[in-house]
Amino acid sequence: MLFRRSFIFLLLLLPVHFYAQPALTDLVNPFIGTGGHGHTFPGAVLPFGMVQLSPDTRIDGSWDGCSGYHYSDSIIYGFSHTHLSGTGCSDWGDVMLMPMKKDPILDNKFYSSAFSHAQEKASPGYYQVYLKDEKINAELTSTLRTGIHRYTFSDNGEAHLLLDLLHRDKLLKGNIKLIDSVTAVGFRISEAWAREQHCYFAIKFSSPVRSITLSKSSEMINGSIFNFNLKDKELNVKVGISSVNEEGALANLNLEAPHWDFDRYKNEAKAVWNKQLAKITVEGGTVEKRTIFYTALYHCFIHPSLAMDAESMYRGRDNSIHTSSGNMNYSVFSLWDTYRALHPLFTLIERERTRDFINTFLNQFQQSKRLPVWELSANETDCMIGYHSVSVITDAMMKGISGLDEEKLFTAMKVSSTYSGFGVPAYSKKNYLDVEDEPESVSRTLEYAYDDWCIAKLALKLNKKEDYAYYIKRAQSYKNVFDFKTGFMRPRKNGNWLSPFDPKEVNNHFTEGNSWQYSFYVPQDIDGLIALHGGRNKFETKLDSLFSTSSKTSGRDQADITGLIGQYAHGNEPSHHMAYLYNYVQKPEKTQKLIEKIANEFYKNSPDGLIGNEDCGQMSAWYVFSALGFYPVCPGSTEYVIGKPLFPYVSLQLEDGKKFIIHRTTSVGEPNYIKSMQLNGKESHASFINHETIMNGGELVFSFEEKISAENKFGKGPFQSPSSKIVVNQLVPTPVIKNSGKSFKGKQIVTLESNSTNSGKIVYTLDGTEPSIHSTIYKSPITIDKTCTLYTKMYFNGDSSSVNEAVFVKRPNNWNIKLKYPFNKQYTAGGAEGVIDGIYGNINWRKGEWQGYQKSDFECIIDLNAVKSFSSISADFLQDSRSWILFPKELNVSISNDGKNFKSLESVPNNVNALDETISVKKLERTLDQKVSARFVKITAKNYGELPEGHLGHGERAFIFIDEIEIK
Numbered sequence: 001m002l003f004r005r006s007f008i009f010l011l012l013l014l015p016v017h018f019y020a021q022p023a024l025t026d027l028v029n030p031f032i033g034t035g036g037h038g039h040t041f042p043g044a045v046l047p048f049g050m051v052q053l054s055p056d057t058r059i060d061g062s063w064d065g066c067s068g069y070h071y072s073d074s075i076i077y078g079f080s081h082t083h084l085s086g087t088g089c090s091d092w093g094d095v096m097l098m099p100m101k102k103d104p105i106l107d108n109k110f111y112s113s114a115f116s117h118a119q120e121k122a123s124p125g126y127y128q129v130y131l132k133d134e135k136i137n138a139e140l141t142s143t144l145r146t147g148i149h150r151y152t153f154s155d156n157g158e159a160h161l162l163l164d165l166l167h168r169d170k171l172l173k174g175n176i177k178l179i180d181s182v183t184a185v186g187f188r189i190s191e192a193w194a195r196e197q198h199c200y201f202a203i204k205f206s207s208p209v210r211s212i213t214l215s216k217s218s219e220m221i222n223g224s225i226f227n228f229n230l231k232d233k234e235l236n237v238k239v240g241i242s243s244v245n246e247e248g249a250l251a252n253l254n255l256e257a258p259h260w261d262f263d264r265y266k267n268e269a270k271a272v273w274n275k276q277l278a279k280i281t282v283e284g285g286t287v288e289k290r291t292i293f294y295t296a297l298y299h300c301f302i303h304p305s306l307a308m309d310a311e312s313m314y315r316g317r318d319n320s321i322h323t324s325s326g327n328m329n330y331s332v333f334s335l336w337d338t339y340r341a342l343h344p345l346f347t348l349i350e351r352e353r354t355r356d357f358i359n360t361f362l363n364q365f366q367q368s369k370r371l372p373v374w375e376l377s378a379n380e381t382d383c384m385i386g387y388h389s390v391s392v393i394t395d396a397m398m399k400g401i402s403g404l405d406e407e408k409l410f411t412a413m414k415v416s417s418t419y420s421g422f423g424v425p426a427y428s429k430k431n432y433l434d435v436e437d438e439p440e441s442v443s444r445t446l447e448y449a450y451d452d453w454c455i456a457k458l459a460l461k462l463n464k465k466e467d468y469a470y471y472i473k474r475a476q477s478y479k480n481v482f483d484f485k486t487g488f489m490r491p492r493k494n495g496n497w498l499s500p501f502d503p504k505e506v507n508n509h510f511t512e513g514n515s516w517q518y519s520f521y522v523p524q525d526i527d528g529l530i531a532l533h534g535g536r537n538k539f540e541t542k543l544d545s546l547f548s549t550s551s552k553t554s555g556r557d558q559a560d561i562t563g564l565i566g567q568y569a570h571g572n573e574p575s576h577h578m579a580y581l582y583n584y585v586q587k588p589e590k591t592q593k594l595i596e597k598i599a600n601e602f603y604k605n606s607p608d609g610l611i612g613n614e615d616c617g618q619m620s621a622w623y624v625f626s627a628l629g630f631y632p633v634c635p636g637s638t639e640y641v642i643g644k645p646l647f648p649y650v651s652l653q654l655e656d657g658k659k660f661i662i663h664r665t666t667s668v669g670e671p672n673y674i675k676s677m678q679l680n681g682k683e684s685h686a687s688f689i690n691h692e693t694i695m696n697g698g699e700l701v702f703s704f705e706e707k708i709s710a711e712n713k714f715g716k717g718p719f720q721s722p723s724s725k726i727v728v729n730q731l732v733p734t735p736v737i738k739n740s741g742k743s744f745k746g747k748q749i750v751t752l753e754s755n756s757t758n759s760g761k762i763v764y765t766l767d768g769t770e771p772s773i774h775s776t777i778y779k780s781p782i783t784i785d786k787t788c789t790l791y792t793k794m795y796f797n798g799d800s801s802s803v804n805e806a807v808f809v810k811r812p813n814n815w816n817i818k819l820k821y822p823f824n825k826q827y828t829a830g831g832a833e834g835v836i837d838g839i840y841g842n843i844n845w846r847k848g849e850w851q852g853y854q855k856s857d858f859e860c861i862i863d864l865n866a867v868k869s870f871s872s873i874s875a876d877f878l879q880d881s882r883s884w885i886l887f888p889k890e891l892n893v894s895i896s897n898d899g900k901n902f903k904s905l906e907s908v909p910n911n912v913n914a915l916d917e918t919i920s921v922k923k924l925e926r927t928l929d930q931k932v933s934a935r936f937v938k939i940t941a942k943n944y945g946e947l948p949e950g951h952l953g954h955g956e957r958a959f960i961f962i963d964e965i966e967i968k
Contacts, residue, residue, distance in 0.1 A: 086614020125269025571612025
């Protein structure tokens with residue numbers, strides 16, 4: 001059975017003049033984002049198409065080569081049919097073809113060709129380049145599931161087309177076979193970011209294949225060379241793909257590409273894109289600005305990508321083949337990025353497709369028992385954090401998108417919130433994550449809290465009162481990582497605040513950022529965050545500091561942190577809502593100036609015109625919304641916050657035929673600040689607008705002034721500013737357990753204090769039981785003299801906080817230690833004594849229990865404080881090759897009685913391969929044939945040095961991670 005949209009697609013494939021649409025495609029520059037760190041590709045794709053047919057200039061999966069193409073390159077390896085737009089990880093690049101005139105060798109060192117940007121063109125649905133070495137003009141276009149190639153050779157006669165299945169990804173299994181003189185089929189099952197990706201293909205040639213040469217490795221076909229005798233200099237090729245089977249790929253090709261007229265396919269693709277881009281019309285401004293806008297809109301329509309054959313079959317998350325019974329199936333859900341603005345944009349202008357996205361979510365849940373986190377090619381990559389599919393679902397339901405099974409989706413959302421991994425159980429138990437619970441603990445706490453608000457929002461809509469009460473309290477978990485004394489979101493360790501603390505430090509406690517870039521992430525309760533800061537004036541001051549402080553960061557280098565204004569980082573998603581927060585403190589004029597600055601400085605009509613990764617449309621969606629004049633600060637809310645419209649006239653074409661028009665009146669002087677707006681003729685000074693208002697259609701007119709006048713009331717008065725607040729089931733923050741460390745000698749003094757300005761009753765226990773209202777009331781510092789666990793909670797206004805806990809370990813020795821080299825400040829294990837404190841790090845090194853060195857060996861001298869006999873000396877090390885952490889080359893031990901003259905013992909070699917990517921802990925131990933006596937023990941672990949050839953970081957220095965040293 002052919003699906004409804006397959007027919008719709010065929011209707012769209014009509015001559016260009018049929019639509020009488022403006023040529024909006026002339027205002028799209030697909031090369032924007034192909035340079036710098038944008039990670040986009042310039043090739044041919046239809047809106048949300050399965051095929052992204054584009055040139056590949058990178059084969060190594062490097063950071064700036066994630067899309068397969070980078071504008072700085074001068075070599076093309078070929079043209080493959082699947083590409084990711086703007087991701088930070090590399091994948092796809094399936095069915096890579098390369099035309100050659102002579103001497104074909106299936107080796108990318110030989111079959112690549114030089115090219116020049118002067119002989120390269122791209123527009124929506126079309127790409128062209130001249131291959132200098134082969135003197136071949138290559139042109140590409142596409143349908144939804146089929147790539148169309150036209151290769152024009154310099155003369156007739158001998159010609160070749162290479163198909164390389166080894167391109168980029170690791171090939172797990174492959175095959176190619178010729179089924180007649182003009183048709184080949186095959187498949188590639190590969191591994192990269194997606195662990196098992198299936199791509200089946202069918203290829204038709206306009207000229208008969210004279211012969212075929214197959215390449216094999218390990219009895220598996222990994223490529224082929226198709227040989228031709230051309231009569232008219234031209235070779236046309238059509239490639240259908242499928243994730244199901246070869247038959248599906250051939251059916252897709254036959255349905256969507258029945259003829260050989262390349263120019264007709266090209267024009268049809270242009271027509272489809274003109275219709276798609278006409279969903280939003282902008283007028284006025286410069287051609288340059290309109291090009292930036294329409295390219296951004298174009299990038300918004302590339303992903304998610306169709307993942308279903310024309311006959312409604314698709315590969316599910318269970319790796320089985322399914323037949324859709326009512327919706328199109330999609331893939332590429334970069335939800336940590338796209339829930340913020342891209343999916344909210346779709347709830348305005350892609351409502352039917354949004355229904356299909358969410359039904360795809362539900363199908364994936366039914367197949368795998370998980371909603372998608374970052375799904376790719378029917379694989380869950382588990383990349384990034386949160387369970388943001390719940391945001392997309394709630395946002396759609398709150399904005400009236402129908403055709404969704406609310407009960408089944410709500411059940412799936414609850415299951416996401418109780419997942420067994422990524423710190424969710426610990427978060428559920430104590431309403432925040434400690435650094436020892438899970439890496440990126442602060443970011444996870446904040447994003448889980450927002451997602452829980454989304455679940456609460458839907459629970460309220462469905463009248464599920466108990467669920468609402470539970471999740472609305474969890475939605476306030478951000479209060480447990482907000483340090484009201486510093487005004488920052490801050491990591492907690494062993495019940496205390498992690499110290500030392502630098503809000504500019506990029507470390508393992510935040511996701512691709514630092515405390516500055518996460519301390520404003522409470523979209524569900526901005527009013528509550530303002531209150532924690534002490535009110536609007538103090539919050540405004542904190543926002544001012546965000547945008548005015550030094551842009552220098554500390555800690556590790558993070559490629560994602562770009563586009564800095566102070567510590568605001570527009571190049572990565574956590575910052576995207578922050579410029580709009582001034583509206584919440586009734587200072588919309590500051591938002592307006594910032595929006596204009598960000599839009600003008602960070603979006604350019606050039607290859608490096610994106611300040612950070614495109615991230616499957618999110619970077620561009622920010623620009624599209626901001627150009628309209630409003631932004632979804634809190635998806636799931638029906639409120640949009642006003643910014644500043646960037647064009648004199650904008651029209652949204654809604655799916656039901658209505659239009660919503662936004663324009664501005666002529667102003668005296670520069671249109672710097674909004675003075676008021678008129679909604680369907682009625683004046684308003686509110687700095688927000690409701691979703692329903694937009695969907696009803698109508699006209700929004702902005703009036704501007706050059707300077708803020710005393711009469712300007714826009715966003716100033718009562719009920720004129722946006723609001724985001726939680727007013728029920730207020731969470732009582734957990735007390736802070738102040739101490740000098742987890743390990744101690746002799747005695748440990750512990751103090752407890754409230755993590756808020758509220759003075760509640762703090763109780764605690766030391767006997768292993770959970771505190772209750774009847775437990776010991778904290779009145780003065782607690783003295784601890786043995787290994788134990790302290791539990792505490794606070795009671796306030798008839799409610800209590802969750803339990804906070806701290807483990808205290810009495811040192812098993814009284815040794816002293818002296819380190820020769822300084823450890824990395826990111827990986828301290830608690831300080832010098834962290835390697836002899838009796839606390840063992842586990843395989844999750846991001847929790848902070850390992851001591852790390854990169855540019856030196858590890859060397860220490862341990863003073864046992866007396867001459868002692870011992871029979872073995874050991875130290876634990878960790879290897880995580882993908883993170884550049886390698887076992888040492890060897891462990892050397894020497895002993896001394898005076899601390900000056902040392903006698904070496906036999907070294908302990910390491911025999912683990914540096915390229916072994918298994919994350920593991922290994923004990924290197926020197927067992928002595930007979931006991932020896934000494935007071936001082938010197939231990940040296942030899943750093944591996946430069947990462948070896950074959951490693952992605954080859955040439956860079958390896959880390960050495962050491963934890964517990966034992967002397968028995």
